[in-house]
Amino acid sequence: MVKEFRRVRPHPGRLGAVRTLFTRQYDVTRAVDGISFSVDEGELVGYLGPNGAGKSTTIKMMTGIVLPTGGTVRVRGLDPWKDRPRNAAQMGVVFGQRTQLWWDLPLRDSFRLVGAIYGVSPADYRTSLDRFVDLLDMGEFIDRPVRQLSLGQRMRGDLAAAMLHRPRVVYLDEPTIGLDVMAKDRMRDFVEETAQAGETTIVLTTHDLADVERLCPRIILIDHGRVLYDGDVQGLKTTYATHRELVVQLAPDETTGRVPAVLAEHVLGAEITAQEQGQVRIRFEASRIAVQHLIDSVNRNYPVRDLSIVEPDLEGVVRRIYSEDLAP
Ligand SMILES: Nc1ncnc2c1ncn2[C@@H]1O[C@H](COP(=O)(O)OP(=O)(O)O)[C@@H](O)[C@H]1O
Numbered sequence: 001m002v003k004e005f006r007r008v009r010p011h012p013g014r015l016g017a018v019r020t021l022f023t024r025q026y027d028v029t030r031a032v033d034g035i036s037f038s039v040d041e042g043e044l045v046g047y048l049g050p051n052g053a054g055k056s057t058t059i060k061m062m063t064g065i066v067l068p069t070g071g072t073v074r075v076r077g078l079d080p081w082k083d084r085p086r087n088a089a090q091m092g093v094v095f096g097q098r099t100q101l102w103w104d105l106p107l108r109d110s111f112r113l114v115g116a117i118y119g120v121s122p123a124d125y126r127t128s129l130d131r132f133v134d135l136l137d138m139g140e141f142i143d144r145p146v147r148q149l150s151l152g153q154r155m156r157g158d159l160a161a162a163m164l165h166r167p168r169v170v171y172l173d174e175p176t177i178g179l180d181v182m183a184k185d186r187m188r189d190f191v192e193e194t195a196q197a198g199e200t201t202i203v204l205t206t207h208d209l210a211d212v213e214r215l216c217p218r219i220i221l222i223d224h225g226r227v228l229y230d231g232d233v234q235g236l237k238t239t240y241a242t243h244r245e246l247v248v249q250l251a252p253d254e255t256t257g258r259v260p261a262v263l264a265e266h267v268l269g270a271e272i273t274a275q276e277q278g279q280v281r282i283r284f285e286a287s288r289i290a291v292q293h294l295i296d297s298v299n300r301n302y303p304v305r306d307l308s309i310v311e312p313d314l315e316g317v318v319r320r321i322y323s324e325d326l327a328p
């Protein structure tokens, strides 16, 4: 799919003004530039990218808020733009920091309204609400007007409201941005539990890569409106993060109590990045140095008490991809 935003170019001065009478001048932003993917029923996908990458625009096309400039979007067989009401009935959406609740009403009344709008049966409504109040820990504030709630409480309310009619597809666009740790945990557990039930397809946009790593079997990484990566977290690391770190804890010498220093000649060309109190960090390219050889060499030459291999974390990998604009 493609989405261009056009803006009439600002008044370029007197001479230019005459010209624009005949040929309109536009500034065109290609927010989404040929993004293509499909998501299976029941999948939980992390949709990632730096600010301005085109994430929200994609979600707006899938929710039917924005009409694509090119390409096609289908959600469970529906064209989100043309079949807006039917698409709305099958989906739930949360845009972080922007509430869809009624500001002056108690949260509970917002839920009632949402239930009525979507024609949720009283029995289903009660079951869902009880479950959500419990899972999202909303008992304490459900009778307060929305405007009195903290951001974290409100977002939990928003999430519940988006899920009350049991949508088959849920879009969560930065749902935890700016939340305190407690609210974040509640939201994350809720998403995890919903995903595990397997009946809901979830597209999650977030900056919190710890959440992504824990929740999302699949991630789609985009930048400048294009897909950079589509696959699992492990695959992303294998593709983009080729270095590993061997962390060795050395035992002190029995008589002197001192720990030896690891010498460059014993690490097969890897880089010793730190040595302190017997803990040695050795960085190496996994494609160039076989980890077993490295371990053997260290073991042969030093009194090793403990060792572990550290994989690069997702945060670091993703930061590197954005900054270097690596295309696959
Ligand atoms: N309504 C709009 N009008 C003009 N440009 C827009 C509009 N919405 C988004 N954009 C531009 O499209 C690009 C992608 O925006 P967005 O989809 O919001 O990115 P993200 O959600 O990944 O941060 C940005 O350059 C943004 O400035």
Ligand SMILES: [Mg+2]
Pocket: 055, 056, 057, 173
């Ligand atoms: Mg966005």
